[in-house]
Every structure is written in C-alpha cells, then in structure tokens.
Amino acid sequence: MKEKIIWTVALVILLSLSGIKAYNIWLKKEDAPVEVKATLKENIIDIGRVAQSGESKATFEITNDGTNPIRIESIDADCDCTVIDWDSSPIKPGQRTFITLQYNNEITGFFEQKANVYFEKSKVVLLLIMRGTIY
Template sequence: MKKFIAVSFLLGIGFLSAQSISFEQEQIDYGSVKKGENGTKVFKFTNTGDKPLIVSNVKSSCDCSVPSWTKTPILPGKSGEITVKYDTKINGKFSKSIEVYTNDTKYSRKLLKIKGEVK
C-alpha cells in the first residue's frame, strides 16, 4: 500500500509540472495615433512553469496587424515577446485580436487584444 501511495504521489507531481505562459498585459491600447505613425507594440511574456514553453503560432484577426514572435523554446523563468505591427495608414478606430498558440497545458490558446484610433 505504501508503494502504491508513493508511486501515485510521484505521478501526481509529474502531472503538476508543466510549461505555463504569463503575459505582462493581455491588451494594448494604442490610444490616439497619427496616420502613418509607428504602429509597433510588444506583448511580453514569461514561462512561469518548469518545462520549456513553445509558441507554435500567432495569428491576427486581420491583415492590418502583423505579428512576429520568439520562435525558440522559452526556458522556465525566461521571457519572450510577441511584436504586433498595426498598419496606421488606415483611419478610424480599431479593435483587433491576436491568437497565441502554445504548448501550455492549461491555456494552449490565449487571446490578446489591441485597440486604438488612427487620426
């Protein structure tokens, strides 16, 4: 019985350890920007787990915002970035989503948002 409990405990710890993504912020407000101004913003994140985190894909809700990201595995305690470049040649208010796909066991898909207004 003691062996069964010990093995169950060790297996339980194995399931508890994993990679985990944590963002400094999940929404960036550009505020009011001038037409043609630099539309680049950065979402910073950290692997708060104990296994390497892999960001497998990042998709934007439109062609007007282009994401790029850290493509190498993020070791535990280390950080990475998702850079989003919004096309500020388009006048008006905007609100767009960025989908982040990772090997995080709890949140394999995370939704980020950008918003603002180009005048």
C-alpha cells in the first residue's frame, strides 16, 4: 500500500514538472510580458475656453524610457464624444509618440474627458485627461 502511494506521488510530481516545461515551451518569447517604462509630458491638459464653433483638441506626448520597444494596443475614452488619434507603430527606446484627443463641441459648458492608454503585453495603463469649457 505504501509503495502504491509513493508511486502515485512520484507520478504526480513528474507530470507537474513536465507540465511546467510544456508551458514554458508553449509561452513563446514574443508572448512574454514586456516591461513598459513610459512617461507622459503632461497627463492633464486644460484647453481653456473654446467657442462652440472652434476645435477642442489636446495632444499628449509619451516617451519610451525603457530598453525595449513598446506598442500602444488600444486607447479607451470615457464616451463616444471624444475622437482619439494615435500612431500604432512600435515606440523605440528614447522615442516619443503623440496621442490626440478631440472633443465634440455640441454641448456647452465645462467638460472633462478621460482616456486610458493600454500597451501590448503589459498591465501598465496611462490616464489622459483633457478638460475645458465650451461657450
């Protein structure tokens, strides 16, 4: 009986170890998480007072301070009233990229729009905030 338990435990350990090795083979190097070191020149831009017939736009600058290229995977805004424009090309170490938020001026008064920037293979999220007043 003891021998059966020992063999069962040994088999479980062996299968566990082979599963770890199989997982490491399955997880390719290009799928591994990427360390993102990105900085925003400003994360809040106040565009001030803008006429309803004017253009409500803010451009945010992001610099890759890391040692690996990074890529913006997606950007989600608070609502559909904000149009987002960005370059989806990889950002090489030391390079900058720009993200533009443009608010729809249909409603007058104060506004504050937020957008979250997500990077490929990373849990890092940057928050962009554009605010102003439409008159």
